[in-house]
Amino acid sequence: MFDIGLNLTSSQFAKDRDEVVTRAFDAGVKGLLLTxxxxxxxxxxxQLARRYEYCWSTAGVxxxxxxxxxDNSAEVIYTLAKTxxxxxxxxxxxxFNRNFSTPAEQESAxxxxxxxxxxxEMPVFMHCRDAHKRFLTLLEPWLDKLPGAVLHCFTGSRQEALDCLGRGLYLGITGWICDERRGLELRELLPVIPAQHLLLETDAPYLLPRDLSPKPASRRNEPAYLAHIAERVAYWRGEDPQWLAAQTDDNVRRLFGVQF
Known part of the structure; x- marks a missing residue:
C-alpha cells in the first residue's frame, strides 16, 4: 500500500513525526507521498522526504x-522539482467553497x-472543490502535455467522476468513504472507478475514518490507517484487498515513476 496524500508538514505531527512514519511502515504501508x-x-x-526512506513529495501551491x-513562485517550484x-x-x-484566495488568483496559480x-514533463497532484466545470475547462488544454494527473481526495458526484475518468485522470480515495453521513454517495460510485485509475490516501492528519475502531484519543488521522481504508474500499468494490493494494501500488509506480 502506498499513501499518495499525507500532510506530514502539519503541526499536528510536530512532536512525533518519526513515530508516525515508523507506525505507517509497521502497519504495511510501503511508501508515502508528502503533500x-x-x-x-x-x-x-x-526535506522530510529526503529524511525518510521510501518517501517522496509534491511541490506546489x-x-x-x-x-x-x-513572480518567482514558479522558479521556487522548478528548483524543488529538480530534486x-x-x-x-x-x-x-x-x-470555490471557501475562496480563501479569489477565484481569479486561484485560476492564475x-x-x-x-x-x-x-x-x-511531471504529473500534477490536484484539488477541486465546488469548481468542477471551471477546473476541467482550465485543465483540459494541458492534458495532452502532461504525463499524468490525479485528483486527490475525490468527493464529487458520479458524473464528476466519469468526467474526470473520461479525461484519463486518476482519482484518490480517502477515509471519506467511511463516513456514514457524508460518504455514502462516494461509496456507491466506487465500482465506477477502473482499478487502473484508483489511488489510495489518508490525507492525514485530516479525515480520520469514522468507522475506525478503536479510534485514537487524539482523533488525528495517520498513514498507518491506510490499511483500513484499503480494506473498506475493496469491500465496497467487491474485490480482494491484497489484489487492490497491489493494483494501486502499480498505479503509483506508473503515475509517479517511483520504486518501492
Whole structure:
C-alpha cells in the first residue's frame, strides 16, 4: 500500500513525526507521498522526504494559498522539482467553497502550475472543490502535455467522476468513504472507478475514518490507517484487498515513476 496524500508538514505531527512514519511502515504501508501546499511547506515536504526512506513529495501551491503566488513562485517550484524527492507538481487546483484566495488568483496559480508541470514533463497532484466545470475547462488544454494527473481526495458526484475518468485522470480515495453521513454517495460510485485509475490516501492528519475502531484519543488521522481504508474500499468494490493494494501500488509506480 502506498499513501499518495499525507500532510506530514502539519503541526499536528510536530512532536512525533518519526513515530508516525515508523507506525505507517509497521502497519504495511510501503511508501508515502508528502503533500506540499505552499512554497514553504513544499520545501519542508522535500526535506522530510529526503529524511525518510521510501518517501517522496509534491511541490506546489494549494488554491487556498493562491494569493501568495508571486513572480518567482514558479522558479521556487522548478528548483524543488529538480530534486529526486519531488515527483509531482501540486497540490494545485481550484476551491470555490471557501475562496480563501479569489477565484481569479486561484485560476492564475493553477494555470501557472499546469504550465510548469508540462514544461518539466511531471504529473500534477490536484484539488477541486465546488469548481468542477471551471477546473476541467482550465485543465483540459494541458492534458495532452502532461504525463499524468490525479485528483486527490475525490468527493464529487458520479458524473464528476466519469468526467474526470473520461479525461484519463486518476482519482484518490480517502477515509471519506467511511463516513456514514457524508460518504455514502462516494461509496456507491466506487465500482465506477477502473482499478487502473484508483489511488489510495489518508490525507492525514485530516479525515480520520469514522468507522475506525478503536479510534485514537487524539482523533488525528495517520498513514498507518491506510490499511483500513484499503480494506473498506475493496469491500465496497467487491474485490480482494491484497489484489487492490497491489493494483494501486502499480498505479503509483506508473503515475509517479517511483520504486518501492
Amino acid at each position: 506540499g501546499t505552499n512554497l514553504h511547506e513544499s520545501q519542508q515536504a522535500q 494549494h488554491p487556498h494559498d493562491s494569493s501568495s503566488w508571486v 529526486e524527492e519531488v515527483v509531482a507538481i501540486g497540490e494545485c487546483g481550484l476551491d 493553477f494555470t501557472a502550475q499546469l504550465a510548469l508541470a508540462a514544461e518539466l
